[in-house]
Structures are given as structure tokens and as C-alpha cells.
Amino acid sequence: xxxxxxxxxxxxxxxxxxxxxxxxxxxxxxVFSELGYHATSLGKLTAAMGIAEGSLYKAFRDxxxxxxxAFERYLTLRSEQAVRExxxxxxxxxxxxxxxxxxxxxxHGKVGRRGCLVVGSAVxxxxxxxxxAKRVANVLAGHEKRLVEFIRQGQADGSISPGIDAxxxxxxxxxxxxxxxxxxxxxxxxxEMTSLIDNALKVLD
Amino acid sequence: xxxxxxxxxxxxxxxxxxxxxxxxxxxxxxVFSELGYHATSLGKLTAAMGIAEGSLYKAFRDxxxxxxxAFERYLTLRSEQAVRExxxxxxxxxxxxxxxxxxxxxxHGKVGRRGCLVVGSAVxxxxxxxxxAKRVANVLAGHEKRLVEFIRQGQADGSISPGIDAxxxxxxxxxxxxxxxxxxxxxxxxxEMTSLIDNALKVLD
DNA sequence: TTGATTTGGAAGTGAGCACTCTCTAAATGC
DNA sequence: GCATTTAGAGAGTGCTCACTTCCAAATCAA
Numbered sequence: 463x464x465x466x467x468x469x470x471x472x473x474x475x476x477x478x479x480x481x482x483x484x485x486x487x488x489x490x491x492x493v494f495s496e497l498g499y500h501a502t503s504l505g506k507l508t509a510a511m512g513i514a515e516g517s518l519y520k521a522f523r524d525x526x527x528x529x530x531x532a533f534e535r536y537l538t539l540r541s542e543q544a545v546r547e548x549x550x551x552x553x554x555x556x557x558x559x560x561x562x563x564x565x566x567x568x569x570h571g572k573v574g575r576r577g578c579l580v581v582g583s584a585v586x587x588x589x590x591x592x593x594x595a596k597r598v599a600n601v602l603a604g605h606e607k608r609l610v611e612f613i614r615q616g617q618a619d620g621s622i623s624p625g626i627d628a629x630x631x632x633x634x635x636x637x638x639x640x641x642x643x644x645x646x647x648x649x650x651x652x653x654e655m656t657s658l659i660d661n662a663l664k665v666l667d
Numbered sequence: 668x669x670x671x672x673x674x675x676x677x678x679x680x681x682x683x684x685x686x687x688x689x690x691x692x693x694x695x696x697x698v699f700s701e702l703g704y705h706a707t708s709l710g711k712l713t714a715a716m717g718i719a720e721g722s723l724y725k726a727f728r729d730x731x732x733x734x735x736x737a738f739e740r741y742l743t744l745r746s747e748q749a750v751r752e753x754x755x756x757x758x759x760x761x762x763x764x765x766x767x768x769x770x771x772x773x774x775h776g777k778v779g780r781r782g783c784l785v786v787g788s789a790v791x792x793x794x795x796x797x798x799x800a801k802r803v804a805n806v807l808a809g810h811e812k813r814l815v816e817f818i819r820q821g822q823a824d825g826s827i828s829p830g831i832d833a834x835x836x837x838x839x840x841x842x843x844x845x846x847x848x849x850x851x852x853x854x855x856x857x858x859e860m861t862s863l864i865d866n867a868l869k870v871l872d
Numbered sequence: 873t874t875g876a877t878t879t880g881g882a883a884g885t886g887a888g889c890a891c892t893c894t895c896t897a898a899a900t901g902c
Numbered sequence: 903g904c905a906t907t908t909a910g911a912g913a914g915t916g917c918t919c920a921c922t923t924c925c926a927a928a929t930c931a932a
Contacts, residue, residue, distance in 0.1 A: 476908025477898040496794045500705035504890060514911045515891080521909095525890065577790060584852045585782060585790040589701045599853035627866070633850070634863045638839070641846025645838075647789045648804035658839045661832070664870050680877045680930045709920060719881045720921080726879095730920065 483521065486511040490532040495579045498586040499529055526591075533594075536579045537601065554616020555666060558609065558635065562662055565639040566655040569646030574655070578643040606636045613666065622666045631665055638662050688726065691716040695737040696744075700784045703791040704734055731796075738799075741784045742806065759821020760871060763814065763840065767867055770844040771860040774851030779860070783848040811841045818871065827871045836870055843867050 493502050493510045504525060508515050522528045547564050551557040568574065580601050588595040610632035616622030642655060698707050698715045709730060713720050727733045752769050756762040773779065785806050793800040815837035821827030847860060 474908085475900040475906065477900095477910080479909065480898095498703070498705065498791050500703065501791070501795055503888080505888090516893090516912075517910050519891070575793070577793075581849055582790050584849055585787050586703050586706065588780070588782075588852050590706055595853070602850060602853050627862075630862050630866050633859065634843070634866050637844075637846030637850050637863065638842050639846065640849040641842030641844065644786055644789055644845040644849060645807060645842050647793050648800070648807050654838065657832075657835050658842065661835050661839050661870055664872070665866055667869070683929065684879065685928095708918080710918090721881050721923090722879065724921070 479521070481511075481513050481517070484535065486513060487532050487535045490528055491536050491579060492576065494529060494532055495536075495576050495582055498582050500586060533579060533583065533597070553619050553621035554612045554614070555621035555663070557612040558616065558622075558666065559659060559663060561609065561612070562635070562639065562659045563656065565642050566652075566659060569642040570650050570652045570655045574643075574646030575649055577647050578640075581640060581643050602636065602640070605639070606632050609633075609635045616666065626666065634665060635662065684722075684726070686716075686718050686722070689740065691718060692737050692740045695733055696741050696784060697781065699734060699737055700741075700781050700787055703787050705791060738784060738788065738802070758824050758826035759817045759819070760826035760868070762817040763821065763827075763871065764864060764868060766814065766817070767840070767844065767864045768861065770847050771857075771864060774847040775855050775857045775860045779848075779851030780854055782852050783845075786845060786848045807841065807845070810844070811837055814838075814840045821871065831871065839870055840867065 489510045489512065490507060493506055497506070504515055504518070507525070507528065508518055511518065518528065522531065544561070544564060548557055548560050551560045568578070580598055583594055584598045584602075588598060610628050613622055613626070613628040613632055617624045617626075617628065638658075642658070646655065694715045694717065695712060698711055702711070709720055709723070712730070712733065713723055716723065723733065727736065749766070749769060753762055753765050756765045773783070785803055788799055789803045789807075793803060815833050818827055818831070818833040818837055822829045822831075822833065843863075847863070851860065
């Protein structure tokens with residue numbers, strides 16, 4: 463089977479890997495998101511990924527390396543999805559709205575209960591793993607920067623009031639979307655989350 | 668010394684407890700908030716609380732019971748503090764502002780990095796401990812209800828626009844404050860957090 | 873004082889953890 | 903086809919975990 467992200471690798475010697483790395487990582491994302499890093503034992507991890515412990519340690523140095531790979535893949539997937547969902551948005555305001563809508567969709571029902579891997583990392587690992595803390599901080603800073611850019615763009619295209627402070631408002635909206643992820647962990651409906659969007663957009667006026 | 672919350676207990680027979688329960692719980696709140704439930708070992712817990720394992724198990728059934736007691740005390744302390752900080756607020760708008768300000772004060776610097784025990788519980792225990800999940804959901808629902816009441820009060824006293832939907836706006840503000848706690852874990856300055864307050868209040872117009 | 877009762881504290885215990893070893897299977901290259 | 907290389911899988915390993923046990927110390931009721 464396909465071994466890594468690229469289908470046609472320049473196959474070397476040795477027995478080929480029997481499982482798809484990315485698919486296994488997708489399962490890992492699920493367990494880590496649901497239980498957090500510390501509560502996820504290797505038994506649960508291998509059971510979810512569908513591979514034996516030995517095989518997992520052939521592919522990754524240790525548990526932390528698995529988490530790191532899952533974390534990076536999570537970011538890639540979410541980023542790709544964001545690009546898709548923002549494609550149709552033209553004005554800066556539409557882009558902000560699309561971003562809020564994307565978070566609303568991820569913050570209700572089963573997926574909402576599962577939670578966000580970034581938020582989970584921030585809570586579970588930030589104090590014990592300085593490197594992970596830095597990564598999480600970078601991700602949130604990136605989201606913040608993107609929101610600020612959307613706001614500036616909106617101020618340029620006229621869809622957002624020129625009177626507001628883009629930096630502060632961007633940070634505020636970062637809090638809104640991260641907060642949606644936390645509140646979504648307590649089991650909320652789609653309507654409860656999507657109804658927030660238009661109200662949140664009032665900070666752009 | 669004093670053993671429990673009430674100084675003058677009707678002392679029974681036996682050797683008196685040598686440590687103050689509430690003070691020990693305050694230390695427990697610190698460790699649990701910083702590391703989360705699963706990453707907090709009994710060794711770290713007893714070291715922080717300043718008591719031996721045997722003594723801890725005399726006072727609590729198990730680790731979960733310690734966490735539960737710390738959780739309840741955390742809620743009590745925060746609630747008492749909230750009452751104090753809201754005392755001077757007269758209008759509904761002022762009460763909402765005071766609540767945002769309180770969260771901003773807890774979401775920067777060292778305390779911000781330590782994180783919120785409720786948010787931590789939501790992320791670390793919600794999926795593995797249904798009872799804790801329910802407790803967290805109840806706490807957030809309580810905060811939401813309070814915010815909604817403040818908004819309704821503000822609409823009655825004229826400090827908040829009567830045109831807005833109190834239920835939705837209250838939920839939105841809940842996301843804002845919980846999000847501040849998440850973002851605050853990545854190390855933010857006081858100014859970064861307090862500057863959000865006035866911008867967030869625009870959703871009341 | 874004496875006996876009952878409870879705490880303090882350290883040593884001990886079984887379970888579960890992350891991780892490794894070993895052996896077999898399956899691929900490539902000469 | 904044989905040597906080499908890598909993957910798969912399960913048994914094994916040492917360690918840490920939550921939790922218990924045991925005994926000395928401290929207090930109260932008689």
C-alpha cells in the first residue's frame with residue numbers, strides 16, 4: 463500500500479509498510495483530541511490506529527513524536543479546509559464571517575465534544591512541554607494575524623468600519639473562536655453556535 | 668491548628684489534623700490548573716500541598732476526590748471574588764464590563780499561563796469522566812445565564828440596546844471570556860487582554 | 873493514667889505505563 | 903537465489919503510578 467504522503471516514492475529495499483501513515487495519524491488525532499495527551503495510553507493509541515506497538519515504534523521515535531506528527535497533520539488538514547472555505551469569500555468581512563462559520567461548524571455536536579487538538583495541547587501540555595507551548599502560541603498567533611489581515615482588508619474594501627482597531631479586534635475574534643471550541647466541549651447544538659456569528663460581526667462596525 | 672473551613676469545630680477524639688484543608692486545597696488548585704488532572708501525580712500533589720500521601724488519603728478517598736474538592740473550592744473562591752468585583756457595578760452594562768474585566772485580569776501573565784481549572788477540566792476530563800463533564804457544563808451554563816441576566820437588566824435600565832438578543836449575546840460573551848482563558852495560556856500581557864473589553868462591549872449596542 | 877480514636881509518614885504493592893527485544897515475514901539489489 | 907534491509911507482532915522490562923498498610927504520635931473521654 464501507499465506508505466507516506468506521496469504515493470509514488472522511490473522505493474528502497476526492505477519490506478514495505480502495510481498501513482497508510484496519514485490515515486493512522488487521522489485516527490491518532492481523534493484519540494488525542496478526545497482524551498488529551500496524558501490520558502492517551504499507547505494501548506488506546508495503537509488500538510485506534512490499528513497497528514501494533516512495535517510497528518508504531520518503527521515509524522515514530524516515541525509517543526511524543528506521534529503526537530507531534532498528529533498535531534502537524536491536524537494543522538495541515540484544518541489549513542487546507544480553511545483555504546477551501548474562504549475561497550468564495552471576497553470582502554474582508556466575508557472572510558471573517560467564513561472563519562467564524564468554520565469554527566461554529568466544528569464546535570457543536572460530536573465533533574465539538576471531541577474538541578480541538580490545539581486547545582487541548584494548550585491546556586494539557588503547555589506547562590510541561592515548552593516546545594509544544596511555543597508551537598501552540600505560534601498557531602494562535604497565526605490565526606490572530608490572519609484575522610487582523612482580514613479586518614484590514616475589509617477596512618480597505620469598505621466592508622468593515624475604518625474606525626476600529628484591527629489588532630485589538632482581531633485578538634478579540636481569536637478569543638471568540640477559541641472560546642467556541644471550549645464551550646462546544648460541553649455539548650451544544652449547531653444553532654447555538656451558528657447564531658453567534660452575526661452577533662460577533664458587530665465588533666466590525 | 669484549624670482543620671476545616673470553620674475555625675471552631677466540635678472537636679472529636681483523636682489526633683487533630685496538622686494542616687489546614689483549605690490552604691492545602693489552594694495549592695492543589697495550583698497544580699491541577701497548571702498540569703491538568705492526568706499529568707498531576709500524587710507525588711507532585713503531596714509535594715505542593717505539603718502533606719504526606721498517607722495524610723492525603725486520610726482526608727480524601729482518592730485522587731479524584733481531591734480534584735473534586737479543589738474544583739468546588741475553586742468555584743467558591745471565584746464566585747466570592749465575582750460578587751466583590753460586581754458590587755460597585757450598577758447598570759447591566761457595567762456588570763458585563765466588570766465580568767469581562769475580571770476574566771482579563773485572570774488571563775495574562777503568570778496566572779493566565781497557569782490557566783483556568785474549569786477550562787482544564789473541560790479539556791482533560793470531559794471525555795473520560797461523564798460526571799465531571801456534567802459539572803463543567805453546569806458551570807458554563809451558569810456563567811452564560813448570569814451574562815444573559817446582566818444583559819436583560821441592562822436592557823431594562825437603558826444601558827444596553829433593547830434590540831439585541833440577550834440569549835445569543837450572552838452565549839457570545841461566554842465564548843469571549845472562555846477564549847480569553849485559552850489565549851491567556853499562551854502568555855499575553857495585561858494590556859493585550861484588557862484592551863479587548865471595550866471592543867467586546869460593542870456587541871451590546 | 874488508660875484506652876479509644878485519629879493523624880502523620882514512610883515503606884510497600886499490584887497494576888499499568890512507555891518503551892524495547894526478538895523473531896518472522898516480505899520486499900529489493902546484485 | 904542469496905544477502906540485505908525493513909516491517910509486523912507479541913512477549914518482555916523497568917519504572918512510575920495510585921493506593922494501602924503499618925506503626926508511632928497526638929488527642930480526648932473515662
